Amino acid sequence: xxxxxxxxxxxxxxxxxxxxxxxxxxxxxxxxxxxxxxxxxxxxxxxxxxxxxxxxxxxxxxxxxxxxxxxxxxxxxxxxxxxxxxxxxxxxxxxxxxxxxxxxxxxxxxxxxxxxxxxxxxxxxxxxxxxxxxxxxxxxxxxxxxxxxxxxxxxxxxxxx
Amino acid sequence: xxxxxxxxxxxxxxxxxxxxxxxxxxxxxxxxxxxxxxxxxxxxxxxxxxxxxxxxxxxxxxxxxxxxxxxxxxxxxxxxxxxxxxxxxxxxxxxxxxxxxxxxxxxxxxxxxxxxxxxxxxxxxxxxxxxxxxxxxxxxxxxxxxxxxxxxxxxxxxxxxxxxxxxxxxxxxxxxxxxxxxxxxxxxxxxxxxxxxxxxxxxxxxxxxxxxxxxxxxxxxxxxxxxxxxxxxxxxxxxxxxxxxxxxxxxxxxxxxxxx
Numbered sequence: 001x002x003x004x005x006x007x008x009x010x011x012x013x014x015x016x017x018x019x020x021x022x023x024x025x026x027x028x029x030x031x032x033x034x035x036x037x038x039x040x041x042x043x044x045x046x047x048x049x050x051x052x053x054x055x056x057x058x059x060x061x062x063x064x065x066x067x068x069x070x071x072x073x074x075x076x077x078x079x080x081x082x083x084x085x086x087x088x089x090x091x092x093x094x095x096x097x098x099x100x101x102x103x104x105x106x107x108x109x110x111x112x113x114x115x116x117x118x119x120x121x122x123x124x125x126x127x128x129x130x131x132x133x134x135x136x137x138x139x140x141x142x143x144x145x146x147x148x149x150x151x152x153x154x155x156x157x158x159x160x161x
Numbered sequence: 162x163x164x165x166x167x168x169x170x171x172x173x174x175x176x177x178x179x180x181x182x183x184x185x186x187x188x189x190x191x192x193x194x195x196x197x198x199x200x201x202x203x204x205x206x207x208x209x210x211x212x213x214x215x216x217x218x219x220x221x222x223x224x225x226x227x228x229x230x231x232x233x234x235x236x237x238x239x240x241x242x243x244x245x246x247x248x249x250x251x252x253x254x255x256x257x258x259x260x261x262x263x264x265x266x267x268x269x270x271x272x273x274x275x276x277x278x279x280x281x282x283x284x285x286x287x288x289x290x291x292x293x294x295x296x297x298x299x300x301x302x303x304x305x306x307x308x309x310x311x312x313x314x315x316x317x318x319x320x321x322x323x324x325x326x327x328x329x330x331x332x333x334x335x336x337x338x339x340x341x342x343x344x345x346x347x348x349x350x351x352x353x354x355x356x357x358x359x360x361x362x363x364x365x366x367x368x369x370x371x372x373x374x375x376x377x378x379x380x381x382x383x384x385x386x387x388x389x390x391x392x393x394x395x396x397x398x399x400x401x402x403x404x405x406x407x408x409x410x411x412x413x414x415x416x417x418x419x420x421x
Binding site for chain 2: 055058059061062065066067070073074077080081084085
């Protein structure tokens with residue numbers, strides 16, 4: 001693995017933001033992919049379209065669907081680029097992944113599900129516990145991600161040396 | 162559409178793709194005569210594209226598409242997305258420039274540099290033509306009228322193919338493209354195009370076009386949404402791959418300025 005070791009920290013500093021963005025995009029794509037595979041295709045909890053969907057909900061879904069597809073593929077090319085430069089800083093990258101995943105799940109669980117009524121998590125059940133688990137999970141991922149990102153700030157890496 | 166009319170439409174639409182295939186193979190032969198062999202991969206890709214487009218406009222699938230929205234959508238994926246992608250990968254302009262004598266090839270390359278050509282290969286223009294055309298087709302009476310009117314039927318099918326080809330060619334540069342746009346611009350337009358496609362697919366689920374039943378609209382809509390995803394993934398992959406190759410670090414010093 002071409003992970004960054006302590007002596008290579010200047011590289012990690014140089015590519016700090018590319019590591020962060022690549023992770024962020026991958027996290028966003030990954031969580032959208034899990035949402036599609038697990039909740040739409042395997043469990044059949046989410047509906048493709050429910051009659052309550054607003055038009056803005058459709059556009060939002062279209063953009064996020066396209067964006068997550070692009071983000072998954074593009075971010076992996078960014079990882080490949082970081083690796084060939086020996087600048088892949090996994091800890092910071094993972095912070096990006098958790099932030100992207102948490103942010104998208106929170107957006108999906110609040111705005112897309114509730115405000116624009118794209119679809120609910122599950123039908124014919126008491127939805128409240130599902131919504132709570134969904135959004136609390138999202139919030140925890142987001143917090144963990146932000147913590148990792150602040151702990152791998154370029155400034156802090158320089159101070160460690 | 163009347164049965165005999167439908168046969169006429171199928172034959173009319175088949176002609177350009179048969180010609181395209183024959184002309185390409187002639188080009189390959191001419192190129193080989195100049196002792197410059199042409200890639201087998203590109204030849205196969207172009208031929209497969211022509212065959213898939215042909216299957217979409219003529220034969221059993223085209224006949225089914227008259228009655229079933231699901232099959233219509235399958236034909237649309239082949240004609241407007243997969244066939245154009247395979248044919249762009251066939252690099253027909255590069256082959257043309259190779260097969261022609263030098264002075265004719267120069268004339269062609271001068272033609273490629275003209276303003277009209279830069280408009281045709283502009284991502285925004287191609288996206289409006291492609292995705293805008295689809296919105297017009299499926300959300301107005303055009304879809305119903307297409308099945309009644311022969312010239313309209315032929316025009317719309319050619320439009321779907323040509324718009325799909327221009328769109329693909331404006332995103333991935335396989336052939337010589339004098340007016341290139343940068344990766345960020347192309348990526349953002351591609352993103353908007355994919356979003357427009359996905360939104361239309363979901364919209365059709367709840368709002369079927371004229372003369373299409375709810376269950377058929379649902380099946381066709383899901384095919385458009387997920388089928389489109391697979392072909393789009395290849396397009397995204399190619400755009401990213403070209404960026405990856407172009408962004409290659411030139412030397413160790415260039416990639417690690419900190420070590421200088």
